[in-house]
Amino acid sequence: MATRPAEAGGFGPADAGFLAAAYAERPAEALLRDVLTSGRFGRVAVVSSFGADSAVLLDLVAEIDRRTPILFVNTLRLFPETIFYARDLTRHLGLLDVRWLVPEQERLEARDPRALRWSYDPDGCCEVRKVEPLAAALAHFDGWISGRKRHQAWTRADLPKVEADGPRLKYNPLADWTAEAVQARAALRALPPHPLVAEGYPSIGCQPCTSRVQPGEDPRAGRWRGWDKTECGIHQSVNDPVF
Numbered sequence: 001m002a003t004r005p006a007e008a009g010g011f012g013p014a015d016a017g018f019l020a021a022a023y024a025e026r027p028a029e030a031l032l033r034d035v036l037t038s039g040r041f042g043r044v045a046v047v048s049s050f051g052a053d054s055a056v057l058l059d060l061v062a063e064i065d066r067r068t069p070i071l072f073v074n075t076l077r078l079f080p081e082t083i084f085y086a087r088d089l090t091r092h093l094g095l096l097d098v099r100w101l102v103p104e105q106e107r108l109e110a111r112d113p114r115a116l117r118w119s120y121d122p123d124g125c126c127e128v129r130k131v132e133p134l135a136a137a138l139a140h141f142d143g144w145i146s147g148r149k150r151h152q153a154w155t156r157a158d159l160p161k162v163e164a165d166g167p168r169l170k171y172n173p174l175a176d177w178t179a180e181a182v183q184a185r186a187a188l189r190a191l192p193p194h195p196l197v198a199e200g201y202p203s204i205g206c207q208p209c210t211s212r213v214q215p216g217e218d219p220r221a222g223r224w225r226g227w228d229k230t231e232c233g234i235h236q237s238v239n240d241p242v243f
């Protein structure tokens with residue numbers, strides 16, 4: 001299977017479509033192993049929020065190569081429990097290259113000096129605290145791996161295993177995993193849970209924008225509750241010009 005990294009002109013929608021079809025029925029481990037070890041996909045990082053479901057993907061990656069770069073965007077508005085969990089899970093899995101990304105101080109002073117932008121312009125807040133730091137880090141990579149799954153929200157119902165994301169590819173090896181499959185794998189591997197899951201948070205983002213989810217609600221219903229917003233901008237569009 002021929003693939004070409006960004007230096008050779010980048011990947012595009014045709015590459016994504018071809019790979020999405022090729023891996024549609026293959027297990028997550030096969031896609032991850034090929035992407036991380038074959039050398040055909042260029043430089044690839046994992047993007048992780050160290051949230052409710054993050055442990056399973058990170059464990060699968062650690063089984064293949066603990067040196068894989070892991071990009072963790074610390075927006076400086078995360079729950080303290082998430083900071084603790086990121087350190088704990090890193091140690092537990094023996095991850096060797098977790099990169100903590102933070103917003104640029106100058107940009108925060110210009111765009112969010114009182115740290116209240118989330119309350120009146122969450123898109124603008126996500127832009128400066130998440131999208132910009134991640135875009136800067138991803139400039140050094142040809143592709144990235146996300147832990148998104150189709151069952152998480154109706155907006156993710158058609159998620160392919162591979163997407164085009166500007167000049168790079170985005171891999172979603174867990175796209176077809178159910179919530180039960182994730183739980184079973186976490187139990188099998190005795191992975192430590194995010195401490196807030198037991199308190200009613202099945203999806204965990206920044207503290208001001210995450211609320212508890214009631215029984216029967218979509219797992220991401222607690223994210224930006226009351227706003228017409230379902231994604232932080234990192235995953236908004238496969239054609240997002242930021243990436």
Ligand code: SF4
Nearest residue numbers: 118122125126206209
């Ligand atoms: S999730 Fe909320 S606090 Fe975090 S960056 Fe987005 S708007 Fe800001």
